Amino acid sequence: MLVACVHIPRFAVEVERQRRKDVATRLILIGDATVFDCSLGAEASGVRQGLRMSEAIGLCHRAVVLPPDLPHYQRRFDDVLDFLEGFSPMVEADGLGTAYLSLDGLSVEPEPFADGLIASLHRRFGFMAAMGIGGGKFTARVAAQTRRPGLAKIVPPGEEASFLAPLPVDHLPVSDAMRWRLGLLGLHTMGDIARLPLGAFQSQFGPEGGRCWELAGGIDNEPLVPRVKEETVIRRLQLAARAVTLEAILVGVERLVYAAYLSPDRRGRWARKAVVRAALDFGGTWELAVPFREALADPRDAWFAVKNAIARHPPERPVEELEVELVGLSAESGKQAGMLEGKGKLWRQVEEAARQLRAQQGRAHIGKVVEVEPWSRIPERRGAFVEFDPST
Amino acid sequence: MVAHPRAAGGLRRVRPLDITQGRPLNRPRPLRVEDNEDGRPTAVYLSGHRLAVEAVLETWRIDDEWWRERAVSRVYFSLLLEDGRTVTMYRDLVTGRWWRQDY
Numbered sequence: 001m002l003v004a005c006v007h008i009p010r011f012a013v014e015v016e017r018q019r020r021k022d023v024a025t026r027l028i029l030i031g032d033a034t035v036f037d038c039s040l041g042a043e044a045s046g047v048r049q050g051l052r053m054s055e056a057i058g059l060c061h062r063a064v065v066l067p068p069d070l071p072h073y074q075r076r077f078d079d080v081l082d083f084l085e086g087f088s089p090m091v092e093a094d095g096l097g098t099a100y101l102s103l104d105g106l107s108v109e110p111e112p113f114a115d116g117l118i119a120s121l122h123r124r125f126g127f128m129a130a131m132g133i134g135g136g137k138f139t140a141r142v143a144a145q146t147r148r149p150g151l152a153k154i155v156p157p158g159e160e161a162s163f164l165a166p167l168p169v170d171h172l173p174v175s176d177a178m179r180w181r182l183g184l185l186g187l188h189t190m191g192d193i194a195r196l197p198l199g200a201f202q203s204q205f206g207p208e209g210g211r212c213w214e215l216a217g218g219i220d221n222e223p224l225v226p227r228v229k230e231e232t233v234i235r236r237l238q239l240a241a242r243a244v245t246l247e248a249i250l251v252g253v254e255r256l257v258y259a260a261y262l263s264p265d266r267r268g269r270w271a272r273k274a275v276v277r278a279a280l281d282f283g284g285t286w287e288l289a290v291p292f293r294e295a296l297a298d299p300r301d302a303w304f305a306v307k308n309a310i311a312r313h314p315p316e317r318p319v320e321e322l323e324v325e326l327v328g329l330s331a332e333s334g335k336q337a338g339m340l341e342g343k344g345k346l347w348r349q350v351e352e353a354a355r356q357l358r359a360q361q362g363r364a365h366i367g368k369v370v371e372v373e374p375w376s377r378i379p380e381r382r383g384a385f386v387e388f389d390p391s392t
Numbered sequence: 393m394v395a396h397p398r399a400a401g402g403l404r405r406v407r408p409l410d411i412t413q414g415r416p417l418n419r420p421r422p423l424r425v426e427d428n429e430d431g432r433p434t435a436v437y438l439s440g441h442r443l444a445v446e447a448v449l450e451t452w453r454i455d456d457e458w459w460r461e462r463a464v465s466r467v468y469f470s471l472l473l474e475d476g477r478t479v480t481m482y483r484d485l486v487t488g489r490w491w492r493q494d495y
Contacts, residue, residue: 369417377454378464379418379495386414 002103002157003224004114005132005140006084006121009149011097012037012073014127016066020283027063029056036068071277071285076125081227083124087117090226092137098144100137102224114152122150135160136220142171160218165191172212178205190216233266233326235259242281242318249278249319250310254303256324261299270295272328274306279321286315295330302326363387420491423481433469433490436479443473462486468495 008014017024028039029047035056038047045060057065077096084091090102103110114131121129132143134155142164143153155163164171167190169182181204187193193201193216202210214220235256243249253276260266260274272295278286290309296302306324354366366387373381424437435444450470457464465485472478481492 367414370414372416377456379493380416380420383417384414385417 001136001221001224002110003134003137003140004088004101004103004110004117005134005137005144006080006099006101006117006129007131007141007144008080008097008121008127008129009145010037010039011077011127012068013039015073015076016069018126019072020066023064023066027060029053029060029063029065030068031056031065032067039063067284069283069285071287080121080125080127082229083121084117087113090224092224093227094137094141098141100140100224102226103133110154111152114154118150118152134163135218137222137224138173138215138220139164139218142167145171160220161194164216164218165189165194169193169216172215174208174212178208178212181205193217230327231329233260233263233271233329234323235263235325236321236323238321239319242320243322244318246311246314249315249322250307252319252322253306253310253324256322257303257306258299260324260326261302266326266329268297269329269331270297271302271326272296272330273326274302275325275327276306276310277323277325278315278319280315281318281320284317286317286319288313295328418494420482420493423490423492425481425483425490431467431483433471433481436471436473436481436492438473438477438479443475443477445471446474447472449478470495 012030013028016028016030026039027041027045029035029042030037031053033053035047035049035051035053037049038056038060042056042060042063047056047059047063053065057063073096077093081091081093081099084099084101088101088103088106090104092100094100103113106113110133114133118129118131121127128149130144130147130149131152132140132145132147132155133152134140134143135157139155139160143155146167147153168188169179169190169192172179172190172193174182182188182193185204187196193213196213198210198213201213205212237252237256239252243252256276257274261271271292273289273291276288276290280286288309290306292302292305296305350366357363357365367385368387370384370386371382372384374383376382425433426435426442427433432448433445435442437443448469449472451468453465453467455463455465463486466482467485468480468482470478470480479492480495481490483490
């Protein structure tokens with residue numbers, strides 16, 4: 001199994017730099033209470049992902065702090081994944097900024113392939129990626145993460161263990177507790193682990209240890225799981241002026257819901273969920289997922305559900321841009337309605353029969369069983385048969 | 393706010409059902425019964441045929457609405473008849489009459 005790993009370091013920071021030219025040359029911290037991502041300069045000051053923001057600002061007081069905009073980062077990375085699918089039919093995402101491509105069955109030379117992909121990615125998106133190619137996902141990922149952006153590392157088949165041996169155990173996907181114990185035992189590199197007998201190592205660390213030992217020795221049979229790309233219908237609206245009131249936002253969303261349903265991309269399919277997004281004033285994104293109780297074909301029904309959901313959870317800041325995405329498109333073309341629900345054919349027949357009976361006999365003689373005192377110990381008190389006029 | 397298109401005409405008023413004009417379901421029907429000196433049924437007449445009681449499966453009593461002028465006081469019997477049928481019937485302890493009624 002030959003796998004290529006594309007790694008775009010500090011993906012969220014790169015996305016923010018492209019979006020906001022005013023922070024392009026500044027130190028950047030992204031996060032709320034904790035650091036979600038940070039620029040290279042901030043890293044050099046000791047900031048790490050997951051650090052408390054107050055501590056990070058203390059270490060790097062000149063940095064600009066930005067709120068995380070996860071939907072936007074995810075959309076940009078989805079674009080990258082779509083692009084990568086032009087290079088390999090099997091692409092798996094591994095968090096923001098990292099993706100695996102299967103090279104099995106492709107008649108490509110690893111080195112030119114990697115160089116070409118890095119250059120194409122930079123031309124298309126402006127992201128500078130590092131690449132690693134190896135006999136498994138773990139080796140490829142470590143190779144990519146240890147290269148500088150713009151460069152590739154090819155690990156030839158059979159040389160995985162020797163490549164990994166001098167590298168620190170920090171690359172292993174293990175728990176903090178296990179990492180701490182590895183340090184106590186003086187196991188600092190993956191070679192230290194690979195040299196130990198599997199049985200002894202596994203008896204110390206259990207199943208996690210067994211997996212860790214295999215990875216440290218370059219043994220990685222974990223299959224590449226290609227992403228499932230869901231077909232959706234998206235409609236966006238750039239507002240002429242910032243929408244401040246809920247009414248203005250609702251008008252825009254209503255237009256988008258109807259436009260999405262009228263889109264030829266829907267091809268008559270019903271939608272199970274709508275996702276409403278808004279680009280907010282002063283940055284950031286608001287997102288609201290509205291799952292429908294059942295797949296809906298009628299934009300009026302969808303709009304009713306979306307409107308109520310927005311009224312309950314409106315955007316907290318003025319809105320600059322709106323987007324509606326229909327997801328969960330299903331192939332349903334009809335549904336079974338209840339016998340006496342709505343104005344169905346049967347219901348109209350009942351009405352017509354009642355009308356004719358009344359004309360002939362003065363009354364319809366149509367009744368309905370109703371519960372009167374269902375809890376009563378006296379049986380005849382529990383229910384009654386009452387005359388029922390379906391036209392009222 | 394934008395009105396929902398389906399609600400443009402307003403909600404249709406639906407007349408509530410008048411249950412005072414209805415007729416009760418499961419009303420008791422009079423029954424001819426032979427009983428012994430203990431007041432337990434020994435035979436019932438269904439469609440004019442006399443059917444002996446094979447066994448009394450269950451018996452229970454209800455006393456209700458005692459605050460009304462006509463209180464409810466009944467002893468119910470669930471009976472297995474000689475032809476294998478089961479029937480539920482009761483004796484009205486106020487009037488002493490027998491009635492058939494599913495419970």
